[in-house]
Amino acid sequence: MSALARCLGVGIAAGALLLSGLAAPAHAASYQYRPSDADWADCPKIPANAKVDTWSCLSIVTVAGKIKLGKIEQQITPPLRITVAQGQLNDGSTAAVFGGLRSQRMKVPGGLIGKPFEVPKLTDVYVETQGTGHVDAGPIFPTNVGIKLRLIHALLGPKCYIGSNSNPIRLNPQITSLELTSIDGVPVFKATAKDDTFSVPGASGCGLNWGLVNTAVNLRAGVPSASGKNSAEFDWYIRGKSYLELQ
Template structure:
């Protein structure tokens, strides 16, 4: 069994199910309740991979902050990341992308920033989406590519910071990883941080892309070089071996 599976599956099972050991203390996780829906976006097992060396990993961000240029965004809504990682036939490690799904969040300061914001009129919302980019990491997959859609009537439906060809690439470092439980189900509680990623310019904004893009970039302080942005993340993490996901094994 892979190191990843031992850490996320066997480790939890051993701690919670072994006879004579108490279940881990319950964690407060407002709005998150583990369920089979956590595995809905697990990718299919890559061709040639063996199920017992691969696991699907579900990560839900339940708090924290992201600073992108001049925008400091509290993570007030869940961000769900589903990826997979395991061994290749040659003995290396590989990762597969499942999904990144973020719920809508309001941007502090709105379209023009404080103190000039006008409630409702200048309110801007963001949603985080995946780009399909993923790399294998020592414990969790890393190099996760995201793009952020900005939502306001003046911005149209294709206003993004980052994109499929120029994603924001997150490489979070794990600060802590502790076993706990929610609703009697074992999960890992983790903190992660990344302050090394760059943020590209916005694109696709409004009818006059050049003018509106420039206004968005001025407001957000983009592009923003590596070292000027940060992500402080509070996670809950679950892992399941592909031996328990037969429908995803070719």
């Protein structure tokens, strides 16, 4: 049995034990996912002391969902793909490596000043999700994936972020449903997940006067926001591939 088959088999078995209240995906998929070789484009290099036959590259594609950060509630409409790898090291411990995050810009509801004062185009703000390289090994899938959000508007400058490489938003979604399906004859996991435990740091790098504009962004977005005041729900398609096959 291949490492990938073992990985996926363990995932199903563990899921059956750990998951409760299984339900169908909560959101209508806004993106028609089709598996392809592009799923492996960001598979990272694994550690030199890795047990290669235990490592798999995981492509996790978010096709729908929603996220609440402080005062901002955002529907996830374009596809967002995170690629990570996980496996054992020679000493028997487990490790994970971040591969990449690919996303498209999403329009922030209410824009720069919020409803009902928004002015189309003039106050429109877009958000771009970026990876920070943070990821930890988990029992089924990697956990604590670090992200940061770039806020895009002329008044905010090119480096306006919520979260950073040194202080990321750490997502740790818990799987609430998991099933093995087939798309175009390719085995794919279909999953839903949610997280309501992560915290959100304040803004940084916004505008020419960072202190003043950062404060304005924080007031608008309701950040920093402590654990329990934020939430995320995701509809995923997940593929895994052994590094024995990737070599």
